[in-house]
Amino acid sequence: MRNTLRRIEWLLLVVVGGFALLLVLPAIDWFDRDPQVKEAKKQGYYYEVNADKQTFFKKKFTVDSVIYGDGKLIVYMTSEGLLSWPNLPNNIQIITDSNEVLEHQSAGASTSIFKSSGYFTFKQVPEGLKSITIFREAYGESISFPVSFEEGRESR
Structure with a gap:
């Protein structure tokens, strides 16, 4: 009986510990999101x-970074909070400094x-954008x- 209770205690400990790891590990950002980010920093x-x-339908959003070059643009966004899924907008638009609207x-x-x-x-x-x-x-x-391409460039 005592052996059985000890096994049940260990099983519960492993299960609860496993769930705790599943909840915590995805929240930790140890590496770049994408190999493209590393390459874009080099270039x-x-x-x-x-x-x-900023708040949009009671959800808080922020733009983390932008990759712009070689005719493409990638926008990285984040939304944080407990039970945040699915928390990003379905689509976004970009207005360039020449008032051109881009769809993703x-x-x-x-x-x-x-x-x-x-x-x-x-x-x-288009190449040569100064801001979006x-x-x-x-x-x-x-x-x-608003994002300015004249300042904020980061290379590593």
Whole structure:
């Protein structure tokens, strides 16, 4: 009887510990999100965005970084909070400094219990942009993140 209770205690400890690891590990960012980020930093296409969090339908969003070069643009966004999934917008638009509106070509996201992060890819982007505005508007609510390409470039 005592042996059985001890085995049950260890089983419960392993199960609870395993669930705790499953909840905590996805919230830790140890590495770059993407091999493209590392390559973009080497080529000087990576732009860190220091944007404040904005609320859109009671969810808080921020733009982390932008990769711009070689005719494409990738926007990395994050939303944090408990039970944050699915917390990224379905689509975003970009207005260039010449008032051209760009629609994203593809997107992807990963979600954990504390954080949703994802990217939006834009192709056939004009060269020589000095700034863009990332925005989403729906049903009277909107978010807008200005990004300058003249400052904020990061290379490593």
